[in-house]
Amino acid sequence: xxxxxxxxxxxxxxxxxxxxxxxxxxxxxxxxxxxxxxxxxxxxxxxxxxxxxxxxxxxxxxxxxxxxxxxxxxxxxxxxxxxxxxxxxxxxxxxxxxxxxxxxxxxxxxxxxxxxxxxxxxxxxxxxxxxxxxxxxxxxxxxxxxxxxxxxxxxxxxxxxxxxxxxxxxxxxxxxxxxxxxxxxxxxxxxxxxxxxxxxxxxxxxxxxxxxxxxxxxxxxxxxxxxxxxxxxxxxxxxxxxxxxxxxxxxxxxxxxxxxxxxxxxxxxxxxxxxxxxxxxxxxxxxxxxxxxxxxxxxxxxxxxxxxxxxxxxxxxxxxxxxxxxxxxxxxxxxxxxxxxxxxxxxxxxxxxxxxxxxxxxxxxxxxxxxxxxxxxxxxxxxxxxxxxxxxxxxxxxxxxxxxxxxxxxxxxxxxxxxxxxxxxxxxxxxxxxxxxxxxxxxxxxxxxxxxxxxxxxxxxxxxxxxxxxxxxxxxxxxxxxxxxxxxxx
Amino acid sequence: xxxxxxxxxxxxxxxxxxxxxxxxxxxxxxxxxxxxxxxxxxxxxxxxxxxxxxxxxxxxxxxxxxxxxxxxxxxxxxxxxxxxxxxxxxxxxxx
Numbered sequence: 001x002x003x004x005x006x007x008x009x010x011x012x013x014x015x016x017x018x019x020x021x022x023x024x025x026x027x028x029x030x031x032x033x034x035x036x037x038x039x040x041x042x043x044x045x046x047x048x049x050x051x052x053x054x055x056x057x058x059x060x061x062x063x064x065x066x067x068x069x070x071x072x073x074x075x076x077x078x079x080x081x082x083x084x085x086x087x088x089x090x091x092x093x094x095x096x097x098x099x100x101x102x103x104x105x106x107x108x109x110x111x112x113x114x115x116x117x118x119x120x121x122x123x124x125x126x127x128x129x130x131x132x133x134x135x136x137x138x139x140x141x142x143x144x145x146x147x148x149x150x151x152x153x154x155x156x157x158x159x160x161x162x163x164x165x166x167x168x169x170x171x172x173x174x175x176x177x178x179x180x181x182x183x184x185x186x187x188x189x190x191x192x193x194x195x196x197x198x199x200x201x202x203x204x205x206x207x208x209x210x211x212x213x214x215x216x217x218x219x220x221x222x223x224x225x226x227x228x229x230x231x232x233x234x235x236x237x238x239x240x241x242x243x244x245x246x247x248x249x250x251x252x253x254x255x256x257x258x259x260x261x262x263x264x265x266x267x268x269x270x271x272x273x274x275x276x277x278x279x280x281x282x283x284x285x286x287x288x289x290x291x292x293x294x295x296x297x298x299x300x301x302x303x304x305x306x307x308x309x310x311x312x313x314x315x316x317x318x319x320x321x322x323x324x325x326x327x328x329x330x331x332x333x334x335x336x337x338x339x340x341x342x343x344x345x346x347x348x349x350x351x352x353x354x355x356x357x358x359x360x361x362x363x364x365x366x367x368x369x370x371x372x373x374x375x376x377x378x379x380x381x382x383x384x385x386x387x388x389x390x391x392x393x394x395x396x397x398x399x400x401x402x403x404x405x406x407x408x409x410x411x412x413x414x415x416x417x418x419x420x421x422x423x424x425x426x427x428x429x430x431x432x433x434x435x436x437x438x439x440x441x442x443x444x445x446x447x448x449x450x451x452x453x454x455x456x457x458x459x460x461x462x463x464x465x466x467x468x469x470x471x472x473x474x475x476x477x478x479x480x481x482x483x484x485x486x487x488x489x490x
Numbered sequence: 491x492x493x494x495x496x497x498x499x500x501x502x503x504x505x506x507x508x509x510x511x512x513x514x515x516x517x518x519x520x521x522x523x524x525x526x527x528x529x530x531x532x533x534x535x536x537x538x539x540x541x542x543x544x545x546x547x548x549x550x551x552x553x554x555x556x557x558x559x560x561x562x563x564x565x566x567x568x569x570x571x572x573x574x575x576x577x578x579x580x581x582x583x584x585x
Contacts, residue, residue: 098569195546237548327570329569331571338582338585344506347507379543383542435545
């Protein structure tokens with residue numbers, strides 16, 4: 001048995017029965033990293049010694065009979081989640097040597113459960129990007145075709161899960177950064193309701209849109225990880241105080257009578273026909289499983305989502321990233337002759353092109369004379385989008401859409417055309433604008449490349465999403481397909 | 491909508507971002523193109539719509555102001571590019 005192939009729940013069963021140890025499991029995963037990562041470049045930092053140490057402690061805990069579903073389970077963290085004593089780079093030259101003095105709340109929670117940290121995974125610099133091509137270090141490749149992009153910005157986490165370099169990963173999602181790479185790599189990715197998971201210790205990109213969530217090999221594991229990371233945190237004043245459900249209890253393969261809307265605005269012009277066909281097949285399957293489908297759902301303002309998002313996100317980023325001034329931490333230009341010169345040189349050398357582009361865009365949209373026309377206008381459109389989602393959830397339990405209008409595109413294809421690149425997020429970003437939860441689940445292949453099905457729920461409607469996703473997954477089994485590159489090992 | 495090279499330089503000054511002349515030229519074209527794609531928003535009538543800054547509607551979260559353990563000074567300064575004693579060292583602001 002190849003232990004790295006296991007899901008969290010399969011591994012937890014074996015650990016509990018003491019048929020395998022966490023050390024064995026961790027060694028198998030580290031072995032896989034060694035064999036595969038050179039082909040896909042998912043990980044920025046591998047913490048092998050730490051992982052084996054954590055695994056030994058997990059084995060003792062299991063022996064004591066004190067295990068939780070994540071005790072001894074290897075995972076990776078997107079490299080914008082602060083880890084005490086482990087460098088946290090955001091895949092930026094600005095933070096290439098930054099070692100946080102504290103853990104993100106989600107990291108603290110996972111470590112409390114006895115998780116094993118395999119390493120930190122690659123992303124588009126500061127999570128700004130849809131392809132992973134904007135990492136300052138290296139490009140993460142799609143395991144299904146290494147000439148294609150992994151999707152972004154959580155490309156490293158998604159690829160690590162797809163290639164069995166980990167049993168699960170945490171990512172962050174500001175406009176689709178969990179769901180898009182999940183879709184491109186044939187794994188499950190959940191963006192929770194805004195505020196459901198504490199953002200404390202997540203390096204800020206756009207604070208009103210950012211949310212942390214799991215990338216996993218199946219829906220069951222997504223529920224397991226949510227059970228650990230969700231919940232109120234007084235260190236994040238936007239985290240929600242609402243009581244927590246047991247997400248695992250939603251894993252019921254029954255969607256009879258559930259009302260699901262198919263909003264036509266998500267089927268954008270230029271969408272790949274193969275993707276449309278796969279999504280239509282998935283919708284027909286959901287109908288066959290007993291869901292009541294309305295193919296004429298409509299959220300008319302969705303067509304303005306892309307523009308609103310690419311104003312709001314950069315505006316918030318331009319405020320958040322002002323902190324990288326070369327004074328407190330991060331890169332600092334040593335050869336400057338004044339304070340302003342130091343700041344300008346620090347940012348010029350520390351940030352890559354996409355980050356610079358968004359900082360200037362956000363600054364423009366917030367500047368005197370343009371604030372009303374851009375930022376304020378975008379916030380008003382945000383209200384309309386949110387209201388249309390609210391209206392839709394009066395009628396439907398969930399909405400179903402493609403996660404991405406296309407399968408993974410070729411590396412380099414959109415790099416010099418930001419507007420084309422931004423289109424990759426057109427189906428995912430309305431969800432962040434409205435703050436609602438959504439999940440991407442594997443839904444088949446077009447020309448050997450994965451397609452993702454996106455299910456969108458009402459605020460705090462994660463349980464409904466997990467239930468539908470679980471039912472769909474059990475009926476199809478697309479998630480069990482593995483890329484050939486993952487099986488070259490051992 | 492076009493963003494002139496002069497405007498790009500002004501924006502870079504607001505961001506305190508150094509740019510090469512190549513960057514200025516490239517960003518002038520790209521930012522213009524991106525801003526053009528935002529013109530679609532002019533179609534929407536928002537004259538009676540209030541803005542939404544935050545999707546969850548939680549406002550002004552308060553808590554008791556109680557002292558709690560915090561990071562040690564040495565931990566906070568560990569990443570400082572330049573320090574003196576227990577301070578971050580910066581270049582002169584006023585000369």
